[in-house]
Amino acid sequence: MKEIFFTCIYLSSFLCYAQDKEDTVVFEKKVKEVIISATKSSKPLGKLPLPGSIINEKEITESSSNKLDEVMEKQTGIVSVPTKTGAKGLQMQGLDASYTAILLDGCPMIGRSFGALDLNRISLADIEKIEIIRGASSSLYGSNALGGIINLISKNKIKDGENMEFGIKYGTNNSLNANLLYLYKKGRLQLSNSLDYYKTDGYDLIDSDVLNTVNPFSNYSFRTKIKYDLTTKIIIKANTRYFSQKQENSAEQENNILEGKSKIHEWNFGASIRYLMFNNFSSEAEIYTTNYRTDEFLENLNGSLFDENYFDHTLLQSELRNKFNLNGVDGVIGFGMTKEKLDRKDFSSIARQDLKFVYGQLDYAIFGVVDIIAGSRYDNYDNYDSEISNKLALGFPISKQLKINSSVGTGFKTPDFRQKYFDFTNSTLGYTVLGREVAFDRLITMENDGMLQSIFIPFSEINSPLKSETSLNINIGFKYKPSKKISFDVNAFKNKVVNLIEAQLVAHKTNSIPVFSYFNLNQIETKGFEFNTSFRPNNKLEIKAGYQLLYANDIDVRNRFENEDIYANDLQTLESFKLSKEDYFGLFNRSRHMGNLKLFYDLNEKIDLNTIITYRSKYALNDSNGNNVLDTYDEFIEGYALCDISLIHYKNSTESIQLGIKNVFDFTNPEYISNISGRLYYVQVKVNINN
Amino acid sequence: MKTKIKVFLSVLTIAIAFMGCTKDSPDLETVITATITELDAQGLVSMNPPPAPPTITGEYTKFSFAEGKVVEGDEWDVAFRSTSIIVNGGMASDSSQPNRTGNAAVYIADGLMSDIVEVSHDASFWNQDGATSTAIIDDFGQMQMGWCVYDQTTNIISPIAGKILVFRTHDNKYAKVEILNFYDYAMTNPYGGFYTFNYVYQSDEESMRFE
Numbered sequence: 001m002k003e004i005f006f007t008c009i010y011l012s013s014f015l016c017y018a019q020d021k022e023d024t025v026v027f028e029k030k031v032k033e034v035i036i037s038a039t040k041s042s043k044p045l046g047k048l049p050l051p052g053s054i055i056n057e058k059e060i061t062e063s064s065s066n067k068l069d070e071v072m073e074k075q076t077g078i079v080s081v082p083t084k085t086g087a088k089g090l091q092m093q094g095l096d097a098s099y100t101a102i103l104l105d106g107c108p109m110i111g112r113s114f115g116a117l118d119l120n121r122i123s124l125a126d127i128e129k130i131e132i133i134r135g136a137s138s139s140l141y142g143s144n145a146l147g148g149i150i151n152l153i154s155k156n157k158i159k160d161g162e163n164m165e166f167g168i169k170y171g172t173n174n175s176l177n178a179n180l181l182y183l184y185k186k187g188r189l190q191l192s193n194s195l196d197y198y199k200t201d202g203y204d205l206i207d208s209d210v211l212n213t214v215n216p217f218s219n220y221s222f223r224t225k226i227k228y229d230l231t232t233k234i235i236i237k238a239n240t241r242y243f244s245q246k247q248e249n250s251a252e253q254e255n256n257i258l259e260g261k262s263k264i265h266e267w268n269f270g271a272s273i274r275y276l277m278f279n280n281f282s283s284e285a286e287i288y289t290t291n292y293r294t295d296e297f298l299e300n301l302n303g304s305l306f307d308e309n310y311f312d313h314t315l316l317q318s319e320l321r322n323k324f325n326l327n328g329v330d331g332v333i334g335f336g337m338t339k340e341k342l343d344r345k346d347f348s349s350i351a352r353q354d355l356k357f358v359y360g361q362l363d364y365a366i367f368g369v370v371d372i373i374a375g376s377r378y379d380n381y382d383n384y385d386s387e388i389s390n391k392l393a394l395g396f397p398i399s400k401q402l403k404i405n406s407s408v409g410t411g412f413k414t415p416d417f418r419q420k421y422f423d424f425t426n427s428t429l430g431y432t433v434l435g436r437e438v439a440f441d442r443l444i445t446m447e448n449d450g451m452l453q454s455i456f457i458p459f460s461e462i463n464s465p466l467k468s469e470t471s472l473n474i475n476i477g478f479k480y481k482p483s484k485k486i487s488f489d490v491n492a493f494k495n496k497v498v499n500l501i502e503a504q505l506v507a508h509k510t511n512s513i514p515v516f517s518y519f520n521l522n523q524i525e526t527k528g529f530e531f532n533t534s535f536r537p538n539n540k541l542e543i544k545a546g547y548q549l550l551y552a553n554d555i556d557v558r559n560r561f562e563n564e565d566i567y568a569n570d571l572q573t574l575e576s577f578k579l580s581k582e583d584y585f586g587l588f589n590r591s592r593h594m595g596n597l598k599l600f601y602d603l604n605e606k607i608d609l610n611t612i613i614t615y616r617s618k619y620a621l622n623d624s625n626g627n628n629v630l631d632t633y634d635e636f637i638e639g640y641a642l643c644d645i646s647l648i649h650y651k652n653s654t655e656s657i658q659l660g661i662k663n664v665f666d667f668t669n670p671e672y673i674s675n676i677s678g679r680l681y682y683v684q685v686k687v688n689i690n691n
Numbered sequence: 692m693k694t695k696i697k698v699f700l701s702v703l704t705i706a707i708a709f710m711g712c713t714k715d716s717p718d719l720e721t722v723i724t725a726t727i728t729e730l731d732a733q734g735l736v737s738m739n740p741p742p743a744p745p746t747i748t749g750e751y752t753k754f755s756f757a758e759g760k761v762v763e764g765d766e767w768d769v770a771f772r773s774t775s776i777i778v779n780g781g782m783a784s785d786s787s788q789p790n791r792t793g794n795a796a797v798y799i800a801d802g803l804m805s806d807i808v809e810v811s812h813d814a815s816f817w818n819q820d821g822a823t824s825t826a827i828i829d830d831f832g833q834m835q836m837g838w839c840v841y842d843q844t845t846n847i848i849s850p851i852a853g854k855i856l857v858f859r860t861h862d863n864k865y866a867k868v869e870i871l872n873f874y875d876y877a878m879t880n881p882y883g884g885f886y887t888f889n890y891v892y893q894s895d896e897e898s899m900r901f902e
Contacts, residue, residue: 431833453823505834508824514833565801567853574871575889576803576852622844626852628835 037106038131038151039373040140040321040332041363049371049395049405051475051491051530055130062600062610064646064660064684066169066177067198068102068152069119071130074612076546076596077530078132080119081589082675089116092148093134093493094526094552094590099147099413099471101137105154105239107270108144110315111292115416121243121266123196123221125167125179128155134530135493136411136473138389139375142357146411146471146497154225155192157185164689171682175200188229196221202248203677205670210257213674217247219264238271249296258306262296280325289316311344313417330363342417346424348438351417354382361391371395379412384465387412405491406476415466419501419518432515433503436466439517443507446515455507457517462506467520471497477529486535494527496555524587526552544598552590557629568633569626576626583631585620591639593617608648615641621672637672641665654688721895722902725759726888729875732771733884747773751789756858756866756892765792768860773884774839774848774873775829779861781819788820793861795819797826799838800855804869804889807855809900817859827856838870848873848883865899866892 036045036052045054055071065071069088073080080088081097089097089112098115101108102122109117130152137145157163163183170176177198184191199218206213225239242265249260272286297308319336335358342351361375373393380386393407415436422435423442434442440463446452477491499520507515528550535543560566561581568579586592599611617639624635646660659682666679732752753767754760770777770789777788780795796817800807811817818826832841832848838856839848850870858866868890875885891901 431831505830505836508828508830510823514830565853567801567803569850569852569871574850574887575869576854578803578853622842623840624849626840626849628840628851 036131036133037153038103038133038137038149039361039363040106040334041323041330041361041373043330043363046479047365047371047395049373049393050407051134051405051477051493053132053134053532055132057128060124060127060130061648062598062608062646063612063644064169064610064658064662064682066124066167066179066196067120068122068124068130068150071124072119072150074596074598074614075132076532077134077548077550077594079591079594079616080675081116082673088119088675090119090150091589092132093473093495093530094528094550094587095147095495095497098416099144099411099497101141101145101149103141103149103151104241104268105270106151107268107286107288107290107317108141108315109268110290110313111264111266111294112416120198121219121221121245121264122152123179123194123198123223124152125165125196126154126181126192126194126223126225127152129153134491135407135475136389136391136409136471136495138387138411139377139391139409140359140361142355142377142379142389143387143412143414143468146413146469147495154223155181155183156227157183157190157192160185160187161690165686166689167684167686169682169684172680173201173203173677175680175682190225190227192223192225194221194223205668205674205678209252211250211252212248213670214677215248215250217245219243219245233276235274235276236272237274239269241268242266249298251298253306257301258298259301260296260298260306262294264292264294266290266292282323284321284323285319286321287316287318289314291315309345311342313340313342313344315340328364328368331361332363333360334358342421344417347417347421347435348423349421351421353414353417356380369397373407381414384414385467387414387468387470401482402478402480404476404478407474409473411471411473412468413470414468415501415518419466430509430513432509432513434506434515434517436462436518439506443515443517446507446509451509452515453508453510457504457506462517466501466518467499469497469499469501469520471495485537487533489532490529492527492529494525496523496525498523500524521556523555524553525555526550526587526590540602542598542600544600545596547593547595550590550592550594552587553584554587554629558584560629566629566631567627568631571625571633571635579627579631579633583633585630585632585634588623588630589619589621591617591619593639606650608650610644610646610648612644613641615639637669640667640669640673640676642667642676654690656686658682658684658686660684721893721898723756723759723892723894725890725892726871727754727759727890728887730754730761730771730886730888731875731884732773732886733880733882734772734775736773736880736882736884747775748787751775751777751787753779753789756860756864756890757862757894759892765790766861768793768795768866769797769858769868771884771886773882774831774837775825776827776838776856777820777825778827778858780859781826782822784820784822784825791820794859794863795861796859798857799827800857800867801853802855803853804855804867804891807857807867808902810857810859810865810867812899839873846881860892862896864893864896865901866890867901 035042060071063071063074079091081091082088090100092100102117133149137149165181168178179196181194197220202212202214202216204212221243223241227237229235245264247262249262251258268290270288274284276282291314293312295310298306300306317338321334324331338355340353357379359377363373365371375391377389389410391409395405397403420435420437422433423438425432474494475491479489481487500522501518502521503516504519505514506517530548532546561584566579567576594616596614601609603609618636620630620634620636643664644662648658650656662680668678734747734749737746751770751772753762753770755762756768767779778795778797779793796819798816820826828836830836832839835851840851841848856868868888870888872887873883
């Protein structure tokens with residue numbers, strides 16, 4: 001800790017873009033800087049002592065991204081990984097997708113499948129910027145912010161008048177994306193409506209089988225926001241969003257083709273009132289509710305039902321936030337409550353969870369120089385242990401060009417509903433998985449009915465609730481900007497997550513068919529560093545490069561490698577051989593090296609040429625040599641690079657046409673990487689109408 | 692992965708063809724070292740609609756270490772059907788299993804084939820099949836309590852590395868086995884059931900050693 005304290009240094013403001021679009025500028029200093037609000041205190045990015053970054057509208061356009069997944073994949077240290085259900089989630093600092101909170105104007109999105117939130121659901125049509133905070137942020141956002149936050153900020157209109165944006169994009173796979181944004185401001189009233197429609201025929205990477213890799217789907221979303229200044233001191237806001245998706249569903253079972261449909265419906269509603277009581281004190285009450293529902297079914301070819309499934313998750317949150325500024329100290333104190341409920345197939349009953357929380361954060365520049373953020377949050381759950389999360393961050397300027405940042409934070413993630421209430425029996429192998437809350441009663445019943453052949457874990461050990469997964473996160477880095485042309489940003493990170501929840505064998509039914517339940521088992525560690533640089537040799541060219549080095553280990557497996565004999569099957573002879581402790585590679589689905597290179601080149605006043613290359617080094621999704629751990633002798637999925645090129649022609653200040661190729665080298669890996677579809681061509685037209 | 696196995700298997704098959712049924716051990720006449728390729732023990736695996744487990748039916752394939760091949764009759768040591776391995780000792784846990792007529796038993800040792808120079812003298816190591824569970828637990832590879840591991844993403848069953856099956860035969864001799872593969876070269880059955888394994892058999896009843 002001492003080290004961290006004394007090495008914390010600061011470099012004031014850089015990365016300056018002219019945009020101060022905060023809805024109210026009461027005590028926030030009016031500086032022309034990128035404001036980050038994911039920390040709940042609206043702070044210039046340059047003053048933030050945390051590893052944070054912002055993707056602005058320009059970069060969203062340059063990467064030709066219409067959906068959140070497209071732009072996130074291009075960020076350093078962030079990789080989009082497919083889950084079992086095909087949804088893509090984001091891995092950040094080597095942590096699993098379930099540890100990153102996704103926020104829309106500060107409100108949490110729900111609807112996760114195996115922990116991953118499908119980012120294709122989120123349209124960027126009305127999004128102005130995306131804020132990314134890496135590292136534990138539970139001290140502000142509670143559970144699910146163990147690994148970091150992605151906060152999407154929607155567009156605001158500053159001047160009176162109307163503004164309309166229209167975009168249409170068409171490309172390979174018959175993919176069509178059309179969106180319309182309407183912004184209106186007159187005096188105290190501000191209005192925003194956006195509509196996004198997307199459809200694709202999907203694609204098939206493997207011709208020899210009967211199934212598509214991605215089935216055709218279409219979705220649309222509608223979002224409306226309204227803001228009204230009741231008086232100069234009272235601001236009312238309301239917003240609502242609706243999303244709907246339909247997809248063909250198919251599967252193969254015993255050489256029979258099964259067909260069906262899957263649907264997603266999602267809505268969000270939020271309303272808030274903000275009262276600027278004094279010059280240095282404001283209070284905001286907010287209510288937010290959201291529902292995510294999926295329905296899917298599969299039928300045999302004769303029309304009889306094979307399987308159906310549903311998932312219905314609702315969240316209701318109310319929060320009171322107070323912000324104050326006292327003698328140069330910015331403070332936030334908030335409290336609220338969250339109610340969640342989940343109804344789904346394979347649950348014995350509707351699962352509910354109630355939470356009351358209180359948090360506070362102080363933000364201060366000691367001697368006007370050293371930036372310090374200290375925050376704490378207390379989460380009180382009705383059905384298990386309460387959690388306290390803390391964060392301390394310091395930013396120390398060494399010179400005008402160099403600033404050192406460091407932060408320490410704790411995070412947690414509560415057991416999800418599946419780990420608590422699942423009651424599932426696998427259709428093909430017959431095994432049963434029981435959530436921890438239902439396991440005890442179900443096992444007693446099974447035992448009384450004589451269904452259990454052998455018991456491996458005493459039931460007394462199951463008759464207690466799961467603990468939350470908790471983490472400790474440390475970041476130390478520096479920002480260095482020797483000139484206007486070049487900047488460097490380096491951050492070393494370490495995360496230790498304990499009490500990871502995993503399924504474990506509890507008993508055998510007859511015929512040795514296993515019964516599983518969930519336990520707090522593993523502990524993992526991810527560490528490495530991230531490096532970003534930006535270079536503008538002249539006003540025509542901008543070069544950005546990023547790199548992440550990552551070591552991600554299961555601590556128990558690493559200890560086993562050090563203390564026990566671990567064997568592997570030789571992939572040539574198939575005979576076993578002994579591994580040495582250096583042979584442990586780490587966690588599955590983690591690449592040691594990741595990087596990107598972005599070139600933005602203005603050919604002339606009207607034409608921009610953008611090239612983005614991303615690289616991911618080898619990784620493995622599963623064990624291939626008979627020891628259930630990833631060692632250097634396993635078969636790896638080879639590293640790969642993807643390259644996107646696009647050409648934007650600005651006809652005038654309001655009209656543009658963009659031609660592009662994604663995945664220029666047509667990289668595919670049909671066997672292991674289902675979410676990379678091969679080369680895609682597209683054309684996009686954007687029209688802005690300003691009044 | 693598959694191509695490598697294929698290449699290996701064809702090399703292996705040729706090697707075995709040249710060796711004949713390798714009954715050569717220069718040091719000790721009584722020790723026999725051999726490889727069995729693609730012993731057919733598929734059984735009949737049929738998937739059931741949820742939530743029932745798959746049904747595995749069909750005959751067990753009986754194997755004798757002394758004969759070095761599949762046998763009929765009662766003088767078998769070990770029998771296979773899909774992921775299940777039973778021994779000719781103890782009791783049947785399923786009516787489709789052959790009757791136990793011998794004194795065979797088994798335990799699973801950790802290590803390499805060459806590490807197992809002598810079988811255990813400790814009687815508690817040895818298990819015979821029981822009325823409710825077989826000596827080698829058949830968990831379909833899901834818990835790695837038996838000989839194999841099942842990968843949910845690839846649906847492949849692989850032998851667990853570093854697991855040696857140490858057998859007492861039906862007539863109180865000893866053998867050690869390392870299972871190498873569960874699938875045949877042509878992948879005729881996605882559920883596998885073709886055993887390729889190395890074994891070392893001590894034909895001398897007096898000896899508990901393999902060298």
